[in-house]
Amino acid sequence: MGEELLKVDGLKVRFKTDDGYITTVNGVSFSVKKGETLAIVGESGSGKSVTSLALMGILPPNGEVVDGDVTYKDKDLRTLSKKDYRKIRGNDISMIFQEPMTALNPVFTIGFQLREPLMLHEGLSKKEAQARGVEMLRNVGISDAEKVMGRFPHQLSGGMRQRVMIAMALSCNPELLIADEPTTALDVTIQAQILTLLRNLKESSNTSIMIITHDLGVVAELADRVIVMYAGEVVEVATVHELFESPQHPYTKGLLDSMPKIHDVVNELYSIEGTVPNPAEMPQGCKFHPRCPFGDEECVQTHPNLLNVKGDHAARCIKLAKKELVV
Amino acid sequence: MKYLLKSLLKTIPVLLLITMIVFVLMRLTGDPVSLMLPENATAEERDTLRESLGLNDPLPVQYLAFLGDLVKGDFGDSFRYNMDALDLVLERLPATLELAIASMIVAVIISVPLGILSAIKRNSVLDLFITGGAVVGKAMPNFWLGIMLILFFSVTFQLLPVSGRGTLAHLVLPAITLGTGIAAEMTRLIRSSMLEILGQDFIRTARSKGLRETVVVNQHAFRNALIPVVTIMALQTATLVGGTLITETVFAWPGLGQLLVQAVNLRDMAVVQAATFIIAIFVILSNLSADLIYRLLDPRIKYE
Numbered sequence: 001m002g003e004e005l006l007k008v009d010g011l012k013v014r015f016k017t018d019d020g021y022i023t024t025v026n027g028v029s030f031s032v033k034k035g036e037t038l039a040i041v042g043e044s045g046s047g048k049s050v051t052s053l054a055l056m057g058i059l060p061p062n063g064e065v066v067d068g069d070v071t072y073k074d075k076d077l078r079t080l081s082k083k084d085y086r087k088i089r090g091n092d093i094s095m096i097f098q099e100p101m102t103a104l105n106p107v108f109t110i111g112f113q114l115r116e117p118l119m120l121h122e123g124l125s126k127k128e129a130q131a132r133g134v135e136m137l138r139n140v141g142i143s144d145a146e147k148v149m150g151r152f153p154h155q156l157s158g159g160m161r162q163r164v165m166i167a168m169a170l171s172c173n174p175e176l177l178i179a180d181e182p183t184t185a186l187d188v189t190i191q192a193q194i195l196t197l198l199r200n201l202k203e204s205s206n207t208s209i210m211i212i213t214h215d216l217g218v219v220a221e222l223a224d225r226v227i228v229m230y231a232g233e234v235v236e237v238a239t240v241h242e243l244f245e246s247p248q249h250p251y252t253k254g255l256l257d258s259m260p261k262i263h264d265v266v267n268e269l270y271s272i273e274g275t276v277p278n279p280a281e282m283p284q285g286c287k288f289h290p291r292c293p294f295g296d297e298e299c300v301q302t303h304p305n306l307l308n309v310k311g312d313h314a315a316r317c318i319k320l321a322k323k324e325l326v327v
Numbered sequence: 328m329k330y331l332l333k334s335l336l337k338t339i340p341v342l343l344l345i346t347m348i349v350f351v352l353m354r355l356t357g358d359p360v361s362l363m364l365p366e367n368a369t370a371e372e373r374d375t376l377r378e379s380l381g382l383n384d385p386l387p388v389q390y391l392a393f394l395g396d397l398v399k400g401d402f403g404d405s406f407r408y409n410m411d412a413l414d415l416v417l418e419r420l421p422a423t424l425e426l427a428i429a430s431m432i433v434a435v436i437i438s439v440p441l442g443i444l445s446a447i448k449r450n451s452v453l454d455l456f457i458t459g460g461a462v463v464g465k466a467m468p469n470f471w472l473g474i475m476l477i478l479f480f481s482v483t484f485q486l487l488p489v490s491g492r493g494t495l496a497h498l499v500l501p502a503i504t505l506g507t508g509i510a511a512e513m514t515r516l517i518r519s520s521m522l523e524i525l526g527q528d529f530i531r532t533a534r535s536k537g538l539r540e541t542v543v544v545n546q547h548a549f550r551n552a553l554i555p556v557v558t559i560m561a562l563q564t565a566t567l568v569g570g571t572l573i574t575e576t577v578f579a580w581p582g583l584g585q586l587l588v589q590a591v592n593l594r595d596m597a598v599v600q601a602a603t604f605i606i607a608i609f610v611i612l613s614n615l616s617a618d619l620i621y622r623l624l625d626p627r628i629k630y631e
Contacts, residue, residue, distance in 0.1 A: 053531075056534075056535055058531055058534045058535055060526075061449075086537040086538070086539065087537065088537070089534070089535060089536065089537035090535055090536035090537035090538075091537055094535065094536075095535045097528060097531065097532065097535075099528050102527060102528040102529060103528045103529055103531075103532045104529055104532065105529040105532070105533065105547050105551070106529070106551070106625065106626070106627055107550050107551055107624060107625055107626060108547075116536055116538065117536045117537065120536070120537060120538065121537060152626040152627070154626070154627045165532075168536070
């Protein structure tokens with residue numbers, strides 16, 4: 001570990017809407033190191049999925065990257081030609097999505113969809129790709145792989161489809177796997193199986209994983225390092241251990257407190273008051289201040305920078321600099 | 328195969344119902360005898376003719392007699408042409424089918440590329456141009472477009488024949504006339520269908536694999552977008568077989584539409600019966616083939 005595989009610096013993404021432009025990712029910086037698993041955590045609307053789509057260069061047509069650098073190995077992805085970008089997509093960097101039910105094309109067989117990236121990136125013949133596809137399906141725990149290759153997506157369960165998606169994403173041995181909420185849409189038992197699958201992948205290969213989730217259980221299970229996002233910004237960066245041991249940002253603390261603990265008897269679960277602000281009506285100053293229990297006049301006035309706490313642990317809160325915050 | 332057999336069996340009651348409706352309507356809406364005899368014919372002469380044609384029998388009796396003949400493939404003779412009605416219809420059928428197929432080809436050639444293009448370039452000037460053009464194409468009456476095409480291509484530049492049927496050149500203008508309206512409707516449908524599909528998750532997956540955009544659009548998206556388009560194509564084909572009287576009249580195209588309208592006006596019952604029967608068969612066939620195409624396009628569709 002140590003060598004940087006992907007570096008994102010000051011990424012800014014905006015969307016064109018009927019009411020003008022809305023910035024959903026505002027100056028996000030982080031890096032993914034070789035072989036590590038990085039979790040990006042945040043509520044819905046915090047910009048975590050948009051960040052991943054921007055990295056892949058597959059933002060919806062009304063979205064665009066307006067600022068920042070995305071460097072993969074030595075390549076500047078933002079200035080890469082469309083053709084060279086396509087060579088990276090699905091090959092060096094691949095992605096699995098939240099909704100396995102709709103992420104596969106309903107009119108093509110599993111085999112067709114699995115062979116596609118293999119024939120495209122590895123230059124395999126149809127027959128070779130078929131054999132590799134079967135092998136990939138076996139690797140993700142599908143026993144009757146030959147049969148599944150001939151099936152259509154609607155003939156498979158959600159868990160099976162997510163396995164197929166993972167097999168597809170891993171088929172060209174990517175250096176980085178982006179998993180956007182890969183377990184959210186699945187049953188709890190299936191969630192556990194998919195997580196095991198990802199952990200095995202992490203342990204058995206040198207593939208870096210960037211996992212996007214709002215589930216802190218998933219984070220604890222898989223991640224080496226964590227980025228907490230709020231309202232399009234990174235609000236805290238830490239190793240998984242540091243984050244759970246000593247969260248610095250009030251938002252992170254709130255997230256951790258809202259996780260029910262199995263031994264505590266409580267009448268009411270904790271939740272952070274309010275909701276993520278609408279990107280069109282971002283609060284002044286610190287974007288979290290309207291929901292922050294420590295928020296005061298200064299928080300309304302000043303937009304805080306990311307502040308190093310200890311080593312690589314950083315958080316975006318002005319109270320930290322003044323040591324006013326006891327968390 | 329079993330599905331096909333079942334569907335074909337199901338068409339029998341439909342066809343029977345159609346013959347019944349047409350039969351009753353034809354007999355309730357006018358008397359062919361008054362048109363067949365000279366105006367100064369006596370009441371007695373009329374009655375004799377009626378009797379000889381079997382028109383004095385009660386309707387159910389007439390209908391059963393008609394069905395008995397129908398089973399033998401006999402629709403009776405045309406009052407006007409004094410020849411077998413079915414022969415008369417079948418003689419016109421190739422012209423109608425030829426024009427229907429050619430118009431459909433024109434419609435597909437125009438609408439598929441334009442529909443896809445306006446979807447992937449949505450809200451651009453090109454998209455505005457195409458969707459605007461589609462409205463114009465839909466709004467243009469066939470007779471006007473037909474006449475304009477004749478004036479331009481046949482009269483001014485003398486590139487194509489004015490009217491009639493014969494060579495491939497004769498087919499061009501009527502096919503464009505009919506195909507334009509259908510193309511307009513199909514372009515709009517393909518556009519909206521493609522737009523819906525392009526927003527789906529599996530399109531994002533296809534892009535994330537690194538596939539070329541043309542593969543994503545033409546293979547992953549288009550095949551999904553085709554299903555509603557096939558429905559419209561089947562309906563339009565049925566309409567084309569059923570009657571394109573105006574276009575046939577403008578181009579003096581010897582098709583079924585002209586024959587049928589003429590037969591209705593002259594109370595030529597046998598011809599109306601034969602023509603509606605044949606048209607009904609083609610409407611049923613085009614719907615059936617749409618069902619079969621759905622199955623080929625979308626594996627989720629299964630018929631029991």
